[in-house]
Amino acid sequence: MSDREQILGRIREALTVTAPKPGAHGTGAGHHGPAVSPGPSSTRQWLPLVGDSFEERVALFRTNSAELKTDFQLLNSREELTAALIKLRDADGWKRIGSHQGELTQVACDALGLPVCRTDATYDVRELEQCDAGVTECDALIAQTGSVLVTSRSAGGRALSVLPPHHVVVVRREKLLPDLQAGFELLKSKYAANYPSFISLITGPSRTGDIERILVLGAHGPKKLTILCL
């Protein structure tokens, strides 16, 4: 018998006896009282609250970004976007960037006027490693958590948004979603026929607390995360 059959056989045998349903510890009810299984969408009502209007959501995204040390900028025109990018380039003396094909990434690359390592097709990792920033688009922003939702298809593969020391996201404000639930719904409707092999929720620049629980940014991924929202 193969290991697969053995394991599946043991699972089937074990499950002939049913386990008690989870009880309600600490809420006054009995330990093994009957429980009504929640539909996944109903969990939203227990998670952190998100406002209904765009303004409330932007405000929440801004608050979350501040706490996460994400640089979030809401911009009103292409000119402002260009200016913001140039400011970043000059402040850190960028010499080379990584990017991928896209409407807004194209605007960004044009504005910056720097050599670009493109990750749309096979590329050289060492070259990407030398880049000062990775400029990507994304699938969505999540107000509830201050996250950026990316996939290998929307953000130029797996490495572009994690290898360079600065990750810059260029995104239109229509992409701001209320919560994680909405993010997963979007993924489903957009990709269910053929999911990208990589999906990630990026919540702030890379960090660690492994030394005395003291926060340090830029552990292995980007030290900086900038979101330029048009």
Added chain:
Amino acid sequence: MKSVIQQFKEQSRVITKDLRHRNLIQTALGKYEIKRDEKKAAFQSWSSARQAAAEIKWEAINHLDKHLPDFVRRLEARGTVVHWATTAETARDIILKIVRDQKARSIIKSKAMTAEEIHLNDALEHEGFEVVESDLGEYIVQLRKEAPYHIVFPAMHLTRGDISELFTRELGSAPTDNPEELTMIARRALRQKYVTADVGITGANFAIAETGMISITENEGNARLTAALPKVMISLLGIEKVLPRMEDLALFLPMLATAGAGQALTCYNSLYGGPRQPGESDGPEQYHVVLLDNRRTELLADAEQRDALHCIRCGACLNVCPIYRNVGGHTYGTTYSGPIGSVITPHLRGLQEWKHLSFASSLCGACTEACPVKIDLHHHLLQNRRNSAHEKPSVIEKITFKIAGFVMNRPGLYAVVKKLARLFQPLHKLVKGTRLDPAYAWTQSRDLPTLPAESFKDWWKKNK
């Protein structure tokens, strides 16, 4: 060789008196508690969220016979090679074979408790492969040739001074007491390893049955690099990691982050559904998923404690446990420490050898209260005690309780024993707390209060 129980007792005795250790742990966990409470308060209802999480995990585990094959079928459909391992040894052999077939030289690893469980690094190193842990905390304990101290915070027992000394010795860096500089030393040392590694090995936090993806939660970006750069990627996970639907993550990701580290969401939550797909520019050419049983099915067969398989390894129960906070992570001598370790280790590695962990508990229930998926931890500790006593009754205990029962059932005799105890008490004072004391096991670290001159019963007789 000393038995594990002797070791546990000896190390506990030493470490509970170590003030440096105590301060370090109290400070680290104090910071965690403040953050955790703040993030919990942001939930509209933490208790309902816990109930929902418990029910979703119940559904996943109690229908594992459906969800696990679903997960596997969908992964395989997109080109992932799925391997099944009944034991730790099989899992090691599978991984060794993949690595050998690749003629790999260097391997980069992101944090995986399952890999600790099967002692993967030892096996790989024994075969001459270079394995580098990339999570900062894991990297530090690997350089110290130690096991992780905590399932989420592997290097919580070290000060920046310890780490600076370690880096100076092992990496030749200049001493510094700045955590940021220390982190950058590790970052630089590991960057090159990523670019040159042939194989990347990861664990997984969740396995999504609906879409055939694994989900990895991390703060540093090391797992993302591990999954992006090497040509071959291997994920090792226990069969219990399954969640039915992708949107279940909308609940589990914030709960894991809040309970585990006091964060609203961990920095990177990534889903991997296969090797590089047509039209994609990077990612591994080969993706292997190794599913580990290693006696999890035995725990599954115990309906009473099956919910221990709901564990999402957040570490919250360790953080609140008075035993863990006093004896520390290494004293357990297990891969999984703290309350959850005490509950499952007897199932994974033998009840008689590991039952002492279930006895080393005040049964205060703080763990059960903290657990985001509502595992009935402290009752399981009690059940382990009961099961071990059933399986192998202790003769001394049996006799003691027989005598106690005999005496207590006879009020006359009980009165005589009380009299005798009062009579001998002054003598006991002479040996109290020394090795000559018959109650030494109790009195070596605790007080034994003196009996009052008169019992309540006698007092009542006189004064009623």
